[in-house]
Amino acid sequence: MEEINVHTSKNYKIFFSNVRDKLQNLIDEYGIKDIYLITDKNIYNLYANEFSYFKGIKGLYIINPGEENKNKDTVFDIYNDMLSKDCNRKTSIVSLGGGVVGDIAGFVASTFMRGLKFINIPTTLMAQCDSSVGGKNGFDFNGYKNIIGTFYQPEFVFVDTNFIHTISCQDYKNGLAEIIKYGFIYDDTFFDYIDANKEQIKKRNEDVINTMVYRSLKIKSDIVCMDEHDNGIRQILNFGHTIGHGIESASNFSIKHGEAVAAGMLIESYLSLKCSLLSTHEFKRLLDIINYFEMPTYFDDMNEKSIMKSMLKDKKRNDSKINFILPERIGSAIITDKLSQNTVEDILIKWVGKKLW
Ligand SMILES: NC(=O)c1ccc[n+]([C@@H]2O[C@H](COP(=O)([O-])OP(=O)(O)OC[C@H]3O[C@@H](n4cnc5c(N)ncnc54)[C@H](O)[C@@H]3O)[C@@H](O)[C@H]2O)c1
Structure with missing residues (x-):
């Protein structure tokens, strides 16, 4: 069984195998x-049979799917259910699901009776290549994305x-966005691999998926090992997320992460191109790959003011400044808070008008 060791305040392993066998x-x-x-x-509708692989289930909580349920009501309902089932400090929380389930389950595990054992079994590409590793969890509150949460390792x-x-085409593309991110900001050879294998990626070739998930998690765990609590290099993983979270919030979470x-x-x-960091050729390579996978690059009914407002309220705000991750070439990025609000707003006005590329 392949594995990756994650060395954080608590060391743990990522196992790559088959649920049935291992x-x-x-x-x-x-x-x-006491799971x-x-x-x-x-997931329950698709995989109820697999649940027999968990012996000794003490409780089962089925969340209604969707980001709109990643909220305090779901968390408090789970606490209530756990209390009614006499869960205690010996109970272990197992998350079987995408990023929404994992973020909620991780938060519950870190807070119920001051912390229970937590096992994460990610079932979407997004969760497998990204959200299941690194220890961040939480939920959305008052329109703020992931504003309440903890760091808690499984x-x-x-x-x-x-x-x-079995994941939808839209959810497959959601995961691909994060995979492209890893190559673009951290590992040019991985970006080249994605580019060279894009046809097979589209066909969901099993070997290519295995390679992409493994390499993404290796990058993520290497970065998390260097900066578990997101005070330095881990922030480069926010590439695309500063404005991305603004877009998500401004759309009232109707646009997927x-x-x-x-x-x-x-x-x-x-923005990086305009700051003379990234070359036009490298920008075009990113645009081409995103277009190849037919990911939407513009949305209707967007408003630059509400995106700016959401970004300014976002927890990544650093005093009065917003941190941006700007790629300087494929495989490398810098963190800066030097961009003026006017510069960002000008670009957003053009993007809202669908005139940026
Ligand atoms: N904690 C972190 O570090 C981190 C990192 C990235 C993203 N996130 C969070 O992850 C969330 C997005 O995760 P997501 O994209 O997995 O969304 P999701 O959890 O909403 O799952 C997407 C959809 O896929 C369905 N699904 C899950 N597994 C399936 C399967 N195997 N077959 C068929 N359908 C399946 C779900 O029911 C849901 O409808 C966001 O809330 C985001 O903020 C967290």
């Missing part, structure tokens, strides 16, 4: 008992890429 062994090996399983309705992460066969990030990466790269 999961129960690991659960036994780690002494996990409280959190999943969502779509016992282990179990990645079974067979889950990817990955779609907003793809557009955010292009706008932030355009």
